[in-house]
Amino acid sequence: MYDADQNRTENRVGQADIKIAAKNVQVYYGETHAIKDVSVDIEDRLVTAFIGPSGCGKSTFLRCLNRMNDTIPICRVEGDIHIDNEDIYDKRVDPVQLRAKVGMVFQKPNPFPKSIYDNVAYGPKIHGLAKNKSELDDIVERALRRGAIWDEVKDRLDAPGTGLSGGQQQRLCIARAVATEPEVLLMDEPCSALDPIATSQVEELIDELKQNYSVVIVTHSMQQAARVSQKTAFFHLGNLVEYDETEKIFTNPQDSRTESYITGRIG
Amino acid sequence: MSTTLVVLIVLALGAAGYVLGRGRALREVNGDQRRLHSLPSYYGTNVAMKTVVPAMLLMGIWLLAQPLIVETSVRGDLQDEAERQNRSVSLMMSDVRRVANGLDVAVSQGVMTRERASNMRTEFTDVRERLGQAGVALGSDVTSAVLRAAQRYRAISGRADLLRTGVVLALALAGLAFGLRNSTAGYRARNVVESGIKILLILAACIAILTTIGIVLSLVFNTIEFFRLYPASEFFFSTTWSPSFGGGSELGIIPLLWGTLYISVIALIVAVPIGLFAAIYLSEYASKRTRAIAKPAIEILAGIPTIVYGLFALLTIGPLLLRVFGDQTVGWMDAGTAVMTAGLAMGIMLIPFVSSLSDDIINAVPQSMRDGSYGLGATQSETIRQVILPAALPGIVGAILLAASRAIGETMIVVLGAGAAARLSLNPFEAMTTVTAKIVSQLTGDSDFRSAEALVAFALGMTLFVVTLALNVAALYIVRKYREQYE
């Protein structure tokens, strides 16, 4: 999968179409300095992977990109983050609008206590994406198919989403996120609860999404990062240690910490 | 020996048992605590528990049972006398108790010697006057039969008291010895104390349940008694309420239930939206500091006694409504007391109830639900309307039902705010009354307690109990179902 994409990817890296540009980002939780001066450019139409040991700030940084940290009262974000050359922390930017554009799949599955159908239809309804019921039905079906869960739930769309298994819930949340057609999709360990078959289906989805969108994925699986991403960022203790093309990170890391991590010596 | 002294002695024995048990266990292992099965304090507690608990339990039960047993034996003597005087035995029995008590007081104050109290006769002494000197006022002259019965009562009680003291102390000592004998190194004192604590907790639960059952049974029996005197069909279906103690009362519950319902509904119409919106503001929008100030401020409302709300209804809300809807303007209202007055006051009373419970419930909705919704680009109010409220709805319904059962049981506000006329009317500006207010008025006159007019209070209470019970059960059921959702 990775090899097949390689040519096209490398072409594009040259002309670097930057979707998200983060400069000198600092994040504090009260006194804790969770993200230390991170600058990173995330390109459009490819998959960027964030890797790093637990607690190093991957989720925190990801949540800065759609201002989800605004919901945590003690969290303070400094620095600039531009998406499509627009400062997302500018006062004029409406975080609600931003989050419609930058969708997110959370680390822990969090389906609403509603039916499976309503879970997926929630975003499209809010944003008025469907003109009528049958259009909405189509959107829901398409999203569930892309979330690789359609076959399992097509006969019980009225059952509560909270009644699904953990892995099914995670795929439901993926379907829910793609149903609103975001331009950027942030996925925080989307496959941590999935079996290998569902994982490969989700990876296929990620592959498909990158035709049009940019995808940022946090993962603890080196293989997954290598399989799906074109660029990889390695975080360690709140610092961005290394950010480069995935192949380079995995074959020829510049920093010794990166090397120890991917070979399994720290983490 | 007085009961207090016995209790103190038993407690002292328990304390001694603690020290002895702990010491004995430690001595057996030469002070090496690690060779004991349990910590030393468990050995002490074990002995103290075995000394105190059975003795105290026995004493409690004995104290409850003794008067009953003494009375039955004295009652037999009074039977003939009561028939001769054509008085009921239970009335005479209460005289006997009063005289016996009086004699006790007189002896303890030194007005009378012990022998004199046991031997004196009405033929030779004016008992009423002598007891009056000791500060014990009796309503009527003491007949010789009553005096004799009272003396017998004292004699039996005295013997029983002595026996009780002996048995209780013996039991405490036996427990102490038994506990001490067990205090060996291998004894599982920790487990025994654990099960002792469990039994204690079970006992407490039993007492709570038994008293509830007792209350319900007394309601049931008196209600049955009432239905013997007054047809149930009339009680439930008659639309007039006009008790008259001379006889020929009509005791239909419908106007009272109507009043209760009407006032409660108005109260809920006031309290539910305001309380709920306040809860949403506090839990979703307010900053931490606002919340820290506003939440207790609202909860202070819950601490105001209902009589104060009643005064507020009578003196403020009533006149205010009268000015707006009275004769000077639209003329819907003739007096300050009305369903509306009481309903508004009760609604204000219920606001903190609804808001505080709903606030807790809304806060219990996990943050991840909000994150999920915000992450999809929903605004705060969309999130509240479409995710948080539906998730919290069962709990909120439970809170509202609890508030409703409080509204139904409320009395003071109704007495002061709604008037006393039992009326079936749709006009909310008319005076009406409720079940609870009528229970009060049926029992506070000096009526014969066995008449239908007084007993109806129990039937009313029973009806109310059933209604609120049903509401509470529904509320609990809904709240419990809600809890399962996130677990």
Ligand SMILES: Nc1ncnc2c1ncn2[C@@H]1O[C@H](COP(=O)(O)OP(=O)(O)OP(=O)(O)O)[C@@H](O)[C@H]1O
């Ligand atoms: N809500 C919060 N309040 C306070 N501190 C937080 C909060 N969330 C995260 N942190 C702290 O910020 C640091 C980074 O956490 P983060 O969740 O970003 O780690 P992560 O890289 O996603 O780890 P994992 O791989 O385990 O998910 C941690 O030290 C954590 O303790």
Ligand SMILES: [Mg+2]
């Ligand atoms: Mg994380």
